[in-house]
Amino acid sequence: MIVAGTGNLAQMTDSDIYAENVSGAATTDRVVSTDGTTWRYLDNNTKPAAGWDSNADFDDSAWSSGKGSFGAKNGKIADLGSGFVPNVLLNQYISGTSNDVPVYYLRTKFDIDDVDVSQVKEITGTVLYDDAAVVTINGKKIAGFDDGSFDENGYGGSNAGAPKTGTVSAASDGIDIGSLNLKAKDNVLAVELHQGRANSSDIYIDLKDLTVSTVLPQKEVRDVSLQIGADETKRNLTWLGESGKASYAQVAVKPSGWKEGDEFPEASAGKYRADQVKSGVSGFYSNKTVLKNLDEFTSYIYRVGNDDGWSETYTFATQDLGKKDSFSFLFAGDPQIGASRNTENDTKGWVNTLDFATEKFPQTSFILSAGDQINDKGDSEESQYQGFFTPDELQSYALALNEGNHDSGSTLYTAHGNIPNVSFLGRVDSSGKSSGDYWYMYNGVLFMNLNSNNRSTSEHRAFMKQALQANPDAQWKIVSFHHSIYSAASHATDDDILERRSELPRIFSDLDIDAVLMGHDHCYTRTYLMDANDPQTSDSNSVTDPKDGQVFYLTANSASGSKYYKYNNDSLTDFIALKDQSNCPTITNVEVTRTSLTFTTYFTDTKEMPVLDSFRITRTDTEQKAEPIKISKEKIRKVKAGKKKISVSYSKLAKGVKYQISYRKAGSSKWKSIKSTRTSKTIRSLKSGSRYKVRVRGYKTVNGKTCYGKWSESRTVKVR
Ligand SMILES: [Fe+2]
Incomplete structure (x- = not known):
């Protein structure tokens, strides 16, 4: 008995x-x-x-x-x-x-x-x-x-x-x-x-x-994952459970003296009910909830489930929440558990990397994954997700997912993710096998994670404009997605990659993105600052005050070591400042302050974690940027009428200022507008024989806010 x-x-x-x-x-x-x-x-x-x-x-x-x-x-x-x-x-x-x-x-x-x-x-x-x-x-x-x-x-x-x-x-x-x-x-x-x-x-x-x-055995809870919340005061949670009854996360401030194995202090815990749906894993439900109103510098304990069965008790700690403007996060490339055909080995490599990295950076705020969490997306491949969620760190540090090509198209991906501010833009499927683009703010920094399986550049652009509009005061803007557009290995000349490379950089430059973090090519690649597709070559490991439109791109190698790709000799290399294929797992620590972003990449085969590369972006003009921008009044230099068209040229204003040209037909009160980055513009498709008024002004968008200069005097011409 x-x-x-x-x-x-x-x-x-x-x-x-x-x-x-x-x-x-x-x-x-x-x-x-x-x-x-x-x-x-x-x-x-x-x-x-x-x-x-x-x-x-x-x-x-x-x-x-x-x-x-x-x-x-x-x-x-x-x-x-x-x-x-x-x-x-x-x-x-x-x-x-x-x-x-x-x-x-x-x-x-x-x-x-x-x-x-x-x-x-x-x-x-x-x-x-x-x-x-x-x-x-x-x-x-x-x-x-x-x-x-x-x-x-x-x-x-x-x-x-x-x-x-x-x-x-x-x-x-x-x-x-x-x-x-x-x-x-x-x-x-x-x-x-x-x-x-x-x-x-x-x-x-x-x-x-x-x-x-006389009692039924405990129902299983597995794949508990703490994930990034909409901002630094929230954490999202997801888990699989055998119980189909109402399920909860219970969260309490860690009582002093509490240690692992002690009973969960249910009486002092807050309770969050989970949204629950049947998952693609036979016999398991997917549960999601959001922990809110977290305090800074606080240790919490939590467990998930219900009376049919509770998970073990996990802990997590919050850091400085937004007050001092400095934090760090880890960026991990394709763990792709199962890629080596040995799930156990891949899991071991992934556990090592996160163990070593969090030992070195215990105060890291979250772990950003470049996508391809697992190798096989079939619904019978849950064992790879179990491998992926094996590291203890994934219960105690928030994870920010990207949707890789190996993840996308499976309900297992969406069952294991709980993503904030998710958009319908960027989805590749509306039946629950794909998530869309999403954003989160962390201590004043805007992160936009794009689902690059969706190749509609206009959808990603529309999403980013929405996210930027919702967060006009973002101090830095960091984009991440899976399919690297600037890498050095096998995938660098794939047709789909070349297509993304021809379209996305222009958008990132126009939107003043600071850095783009990517994966997919299982090889470390750091670019020069890129103005759209133009490399701003420099041999240095840092840059101070990048110009408007200059964007930094970093591609991670695998963080688990499950798979590496060789250098691609057919690929363009003009964008590459540094590449490395040491067939060794790596992770990148990103230090964020109000005036700098530092990307330091480490080899993680040993706990000494030798440095592979480091790059810093420093800003000295933060204070000026916070000031309202003054744009001078524009002056038209020349207006020339053509057949059904007018060409107008005007003075160059300050660095980074773009131009709005507006015109109206004599007798009409309605101005029409077009934009240009240059100091001349031709207005076409006008009506022969009509008179038009033309005027020009400068404008500039900083931190999501657009400021305008004064209109020039208007000029009137008759179109031929
Ligand atoms: Fe991939």
Whole structure:
């Protein structure tokens, strides 16, 4: 008998059971064990009469008797491999032949003493077997192991080397416990053990334990992931759970002296109900919620689930929230768990990188992933997501996802993500297999994560304009997405990459983006500052006061080491300031202050983390930028009428100022406008013979705000 500890009390759902527990009564009864149970068994290649597996009074007096384990290796007691030595020798061969006995029959009886038989809700146990086994209680099957098909003699099963481990979970596996007709006394437990084939070298069975329980086992919670919130005072949370009932995150300020393993302080915890939908993972629901109003410099503990089962308790800490304008985050390239075809190894590399990086930068604010979290997007590939979420850091530091080509197009991606301010712009699918572009503010910095699987540049541009408009005071603007447009390896000459390269940089320059962080090419590449597609070459590791439109691009290598690409000799290299393919995992630490962005990339194969490269952008004109911008009044230099057109030229204003040219037909009060970055412009498609008025002014957009200079005097001309 096993008495439930007090730790389980909060997990019971049924109030009667709860009461029973408080009084200290048993909830489980272990009814079978290797050492405690004596079996009758038949190993002479005969089939027992009907009722052997269901009738408590069946006459088994002629059968052999013993305690497990049972088996043979080449007819003798010997190790089957990995230390499995049978306690009782089964007769391996059919008498007078060298052929194996195909089927063995074992039976025993058990009583249920410690719990009320009518209250049993689950039967669990462990069976070691070689090569197949069927387990019944009172004649009803509760579990089968490799029992898919047997030949006419009864041979079949896995033909494994060493015995395999099977788990009994009758109710969870859909067995109706009521149909087993459990009694307080003399339940018949029977096992049919099958040999794999006539010339197999071994046979083995050990029913190690069988336990009846009046409570259902805990429902599983997995893939708990803390994710970036809409701003620094929020954290998003997502997890998969077996329970379909209302599920919650419970969050509390970490009590002083609280340590791992201590009970969760439920009474002092805030409770956040999750939005829940069925996930693509069979038997699991996807749960999402948002933790709000977090305080700075505070340690929190949390757990997720409900009374069907809670996760373990996790911790996270907040840093300075916006007051001192300085923080850091980690940027990780394609972990792509499963890419090496060895999920375990890839997971190990990913765990190492995050362990080393957070040991060096324990106060990191979040981890930005370049996308391709996993390798295979099929719904059966949940094991790769389990590998991806294995590092403890992903429960205690917020993760900001990007949607890679390996992620996109699967409900598993959306089930595992909880993304703030997500737009319908940037989606590639509206049926839940893709997220759109999204943004978040962190301590005054605007982050825009684009879904580059969507190749509509106009959608991304529209999204960024919305995000910039919503955050006009952003001190820095950092874009990230998966498909690097400036990289040095295999993907650098892909058609889809060249297409993105021809369109996106102009947009980033126009929108005054400071830095763009990317992945996909599994090779480190840092560019010169780029004005649209023009490299502003310089050999230095830093730049002070980049000019308007100059953007820094960085492509990460893999953070897990699951896959590396070779340099691409067919690719343009004029944009590359530094590239590295050391076939070694890396991570980039980004330090953000009001006046600087520093990108330092480290090798993470050892915890010393040698530096691969560092680049800094410094701004000295922050104060000036905060001042209102003064733009001089524009002056028209020349206006020339042409056939259905007017050409106008005007004075150059200050650096970075663009020009708005407006015109109207004589007699009309409505001005029409066009824009230009140059000091001359031709207005076309005008009406022959009509008179037009033309005027020009300068304008400039800083931190999302547009300031205008005064209009020039207007000039009137007649179009030919
Ligand atoms: Fe990729």
